[in-house]
Amino acid sequence: DGGITQSPKYLFRKEGQNVTLSCEQNLNHDAMYWYRQDPGQGLRLIYYSQIVNDFQKGDIAEGYSVSREKKESFPLTVTSAQKNPTAFYLCASRGLAGGRNEQFFGPGTRLTVL
């Protein structure tokens, strides 16, 4: 079955440590996205990538970094510079062919920084 996987589902880290969240898709989608979700604030865009080896900052990129070395993978690193990293992180992808513009989401990773 095609889809988007995020791992792990729950992640705990100590303050000051960098942590990398995984996102993999087998939908052959060109574009991938990372969002952060906090209670009552909806989704906020962190980074997105339209093509391999290229990505753009979203609305809240500070304290985060990404890479896009393969079409299927778009890992997100939450660095120690992110002041309030505890949140639910969602990865999404979108196929650019055929005029379709909806995004498909993974199950999310809940990060808790202790």
Place this chain on the structure above:
Amino acid sequence: GDSVTQMEGPVTLSEEAFLTINCTYTATGYPSLFWYVQYPGEGLQLLLKATKADDKGSNKGFEATYRKETTSFHLEKGSVQVSDSAVYFCALNRDDKIIFGKGTRLHILP
């Protein structure tokens, strides 16, 4: 800039009641409009979409009509079930991104 405004929740209804969740948008041009649903602890799922004025999106008994004159895309369902309890997000696309509303939490009582 473009934005989406949806009614604040939580919305609490009894099973079999009629549901409306209001959504209005501000955008230039003619964006596509979406409703996504998020069940507890999960990612978002596309519920329905509409790509041009007067289009009606529908899925699983839910409907929404793209109203250009009122810049609205209200979500409706004639008879809700306990399993419809979730958070619902209205959204629009702008170039290569999607702009989401803040979400409306729906509780359905048996």
